[in-house]
Amino acid sequence: MTVVLRVENLNKAFGGIVVADNVNIEISKGEILGLIGPNGAGKTSLFNLISGVLKPDSGHIHLNGRRIDGLPLYRRARIGIARTWQNMLLFTTMTVMENLLIAPRSYPGESIFKLTLARESVRQAEVEARKRAMQILDRVGLAGTADAMVTDLPFGHQKLIGLSRALMNDGDLLLLDEPMAGVEGAAYETMQRVVRQEAEAGRAVCVVEHNVSFIKDLCTRAVFMSNGRILQAGTVDELLASKVLTDLYFGV
């Protein structure tokens, strides 16, 4: 299997609080890695370190063998890191379609020069992006809402839009931060299906999730984090069966 993401000896601390303590992770093509652990364990911080929101204090991050820890946030997205956010961070004054159209890795409409000098290529890219966006919306069953304001959608659907927006980035790594929080019913099913499809299509996926059944259903492998440290890695069942972890979590 090809390793997509490799994190080596990553460290990060805010003042006295350690959010990443010598973290090492590898995720391969087609794999869905679950990241579990109590609040404040450093799961979201790890996502932020990988995607470039935070700069590590030390350690390396490689994507497809290329070292990326020095790159700014937006460069990392362009070379193939797509992510969702715990709070979704949708563009709230825009429609569903517009939210998605921002997200392709290549977006010639961002350049005022291309807009004026290469109108045709911009138009072409636009048409393609729309097509892709419709396909993705179709997959999550929300094609009908393309022109609705995102804020008008129910919460579960907004979550799906968050996912769809990330999917517009066709890179190799997909980071999902609590995709299921607040999601129920049909949206839950859809989310699960789409994430699985993405992995099958060859993406490396990493999920932070408290919903253990979701992790159990999807992930082949999971790591358990606490206080910025990876305490144990293994299959989900192994982790759940681990007395140490259960005690740590529930102390029962």
Added chain:
Amino acid sequence: MLTYSNVNVNYGGLPVLRDISFKVEEGECVAILGHNGAGKTTLLKCSVGDVEGATGAVSYRGEPVVRGAVFMNSRRGIGLVPQGHNVFRQLTVRQNLGVAGLNSPGGALDDVYRLFPVLEQRGSQIAGSLSGGQQQILALGMSLMTKPSILLLDEPSTGLAPVIVNDVMDSLRQINNSGTTVVIVEQNIPATLKLASRAIVLKAGRTVFDGASRELARKEDLWTWF
């Protein structure tokens, strides 16, 4: 003492609390558990009237909690220690305690110092420069300065070293034993269940369990709740 009846809260289409009803009795120690986004913080905020657009009723000692004026509820004896080491960062430890106790004549400073000697030692230190654990203890101490009848804590152990967590929990036990009602929201379930006799578990804004802590431990489907 503290009663929730049919409390519902929505944030931009997302139901955060759904039909929450429960009662906290005088002198009880209740743990509220649940994963991120389950609505625990919102639940606590409702008891000081800090949630816009909440429906249903929250009452304290038979009187409804005043909406939108947190300071009035605080003066009535509802003490909330919010999440994230909330202290006045630019003031010294002593000033922090002083400010917190301004509205409660008589002063509880001696009690607080007895409970947390570290606060007396660090009296002149700027609160923002304390360690996270010390800040949490300070926040706790500040809350005690208001002489609350009921103390609500939002994840007091977050970011604390395990040794300190034990200290905090011990202090809470003492506080509870001295007659103050305690409601604690926690992620650190083992430590909390040792402290609290009763647990309420929230999942996606709903109460999925309300009963004795010991019972909770016996539940088979524990993992699915978190």
Added chain:
Amino acid sequence: MLQQGSIPQHKGKAMQSKLITALDRRRFLQAAAAAGLSAPLAGGGAWAQSKDPLKIGVTMPLTGSQAGYGNDFVIGMRQSLKDLNDAGGVAGRPLELIVLDTQAEPPLGINAMNKLINVDKAPVILTAWSAVVKAQAPTANREKVLLLNTGANAPEIAHLGDFVYTLFPLADVDITALAKYTYEKLGKRKAAVLYINNDTGIDAAKIYKDIFEKAGGQVVAYEAYDPKATEFSGMLLKVRAANPDMVHVHGLITDVPMVIAQMRQLGLQQRISSYSAGYNQKLIDQLGPAAEDFIVTSLAPGVNDNPKVTEFLERWKKEQNRAPNGLPYIQYQYDSVLVAAQLYKHVLEKKQEPTGETMREALLAVKEFDSPMTGKTVIDGHRVNKPVFLLNVEKGQFKPLAKLD
């Protein structure tokens, strides 16, 4: 009659003229009432309605920091207007002042001027304040409307174009005289020049410096201050260190008293001079004994030199219950309306249509104008020359010091 030929043409020009005439009439009535004209108007009502008034545009600061002067300027003009109209107007037609506010700000000056040209169709406009005149000049030249300066003194005004003339002597007249007098008669050798950093100050200060140095003196401190400044200590201490024997402060009545007060409080005892803007009782009120020996220029004869001025002042006091701000300026305002009337007279006598161009021709043709308050006005290219009067504060009053020709 002579002028009748011009009226129908004027009237029939545009659709809106009716509305504008109505507006004008209303404004005229108001203006008349304001100027205390109501009594004679009742008597002369017949001609006032039968013949269109001759319009004189006026743009002055009626609000803003210079309003104290601007409003009094207009009162001076209205007195002149009343006297003219009481005497039957020009060729049987009354004169009318159309006054618009500039707040002494250039953009508003342009705006007001546009309105006077386009809405009111005034062929001659009286204006003042250097920055405003400068701003209005291109419009005057372009629209071919005669712009007459009645109070600004920036030397640059002499070079603003074919339609911009001054009735008021520019700074080179009085400042030159003052600087020379300071060196020759007062025997001062080291002068400090403090000036407000705007059109009023910059050029005048330059002239003072040039003339004083040419005469053989030395300017030991030369400092500009911001028009909005209220704090001058640093600058004044610099002056103190330079140890001049005379200080010329070229600023406005809003700031000169503050400069002098702070100067005296810092222990600077040198004699101080300023120009005609300082010729204001308010300054003495604010400074008390500290104003003693303060020299100002005046470009018009005072009470002692001209009985008409006494008369004018008494009338003013009777009507306004106070003394005017900046008397010598106001004398020019009185005379300026007379000049405009004389231009109208000349144009109408030649059976011409009063336009900016004919008015300008009239100005150049008549050349010499009766000016009861300020002495004869002789248009010398784009300048005028008048005798310069120096006044000195003695025992809390401005007293004549010298008359320089």
Added chain:
Amino acid sequence: MTDPLVLLQILWTGAATSAIFVLLTVAFSLTQKVTGLWNFAQAGFMGIAFYAMFYVLNDLQMPLIAALAAGAVCAALAAVLTEVIGLDVLRARKSGSLMFFIFTLILAQFIIYMLTLVFGTEPQTLYKSIMSPVRIVGGIAVSNWDLTAVATAATMLTLLFFFLKTTKEGQFLVAVSDNAKLAELYGISAKRAYRVTAVIAALFICAAMYLTGTRGGVTPNSPFELVLAATIATLLGGMGRVFIGAMAAVILALIQSFSVLVISSRWQNLLLYGFLFVTITLFPRGINLPRLKPKAAASPSVTVGKPADVTQGS
């Protein structure tokens, strides 16, 4: 130029005249600290304070004490009304900072136009004379005005210091300025704190306008310049540090005074604005003066829960 007497004189006069600047900076900076707002409406309150005093002194011919009382009461009333009718509403709506900016600025303009309508635009002084007796102390001219100014500023600063330090109400302000949300949890009403702050700011403004109006002419427009200067000093002092802001005001005034020795006085303002621009781009948190307690500053500051919203652990 290097005559020490001249330098001393600049130092004294500069320091004395900075009193106005100091009082206004404290008013502005305290408001900013407690409410978190750049309250440009203070320009309007300045005008109200001045013209109230002017009216009482000149039209009613009443004694100074009555004038000062009227100035303070009117300014305080205006400030509190602004809080209650305007700012509270915007706060409740959770308006953006631009809204507050426009509102306070437009309100200031509104007040200034009102004052223009009533009092005209001529510069007015509180008393007819702007001269104040001078004595020479060791070769340095010291005017009564200088002494009044220094004494007023020193007294008011001291009072404020002890008010904030020792009184209950003062401690409330400190708490609210540190963390309004948290203060509410300890029974402190943020709204009340905002109003108390408005009153205190009005007192400082009134004192400053008394000093301004006895030194030179004031027009309805002059407060705009003053509030701008206060903004700059507040920024240079670093937001939320009222007394350092006051120091910054003195230092700025002195720099301006001394700068005349080396540059032409007409460039003085540029110096001020240049300072503003450079400071804000290079030190957006204000210039960090060495702390009096180096130990406290050196110890590691913990930023739990602070490192941006996104970093909160899951």
Added chain:
Amino acid sequence: MEYILTIMVLIAIFVILASSYNLVIGYGGLATVAHPIFYALGAYTSALLGIHFGLPAVVCVLAGAIVAIVASVLLALSALRVAGDYLLIASLGFQLGLLQVIKNFEFTGGPGGISAIPNTITGPWRTPVYLLICGSIAALTVWLIARIVHGPYGRAITAMRDEELAFSALGRNAMTIKVVVFAIGCGIAGIAGGLYAFYFQYVSPEQFEVLHSAAMLTMVVLGGMGTTMGPVVGAVMLIAIPQAITFLNLPPAVMAPMQGIIFTTLVMLFLFLRPAGLVGGLSKDRMAGRTATEKSSAGAAE
């Protein structure tokens, strides 16, 4: 009639200014108050080039725009690193400082300004022709900005303003967008300056004081921030209302303050009754942050 046309020229110029300011502050979310200084740079540059080099007006105006763009990029690179209140104050310092420089240099005419700007169009049709030019440029500006903000570029701007972090994490460079938006807005203001200079043939520093940014801001907010037609409506109203009031023939001592009072009262009323502006429609008070619901939903997940 001529007078009305002159007012309309002024309105057209302010439509250009308000629209470009709206691009920066309304769409771009960049809270600066330095807009008048770019207007000034355009005006001064074209005036000076016109006087000293006799270049054709079109060249002068374009040069003015270029100078404004260069200055805006300089400001952007130093000040856009800071945000919110800080940007506001930094831009204030830039505005005041640069204006002070203009006031103190001789070649700019100092505080008195420049008055001998050559007249480019003569004859009775001068004002109508200018109105045509300014009006067309105003229309072009509105159209151009509408195009920018409604196309793929505008989508990027909106997204950037809505949620900068998510925007960057999708691979978009927020800083570039900010600088470009700022430069376009300021360049257009520079053009407005050039038009002003050639029409009125006079420029002086007072016309570009910082209070004018309050006026422009008011136009934008009153009309509707972040809408295409809002600034147009705002500019028309804010120029026309005071002009209309002058026709009331109030005594001058009452007129000026009355104008101001009516004006500020209107603005405050709109601020409270229609925070989204006259054209704002249903869009919310979203200028400098998110709305209440958005904010709390962000915090909803505890």
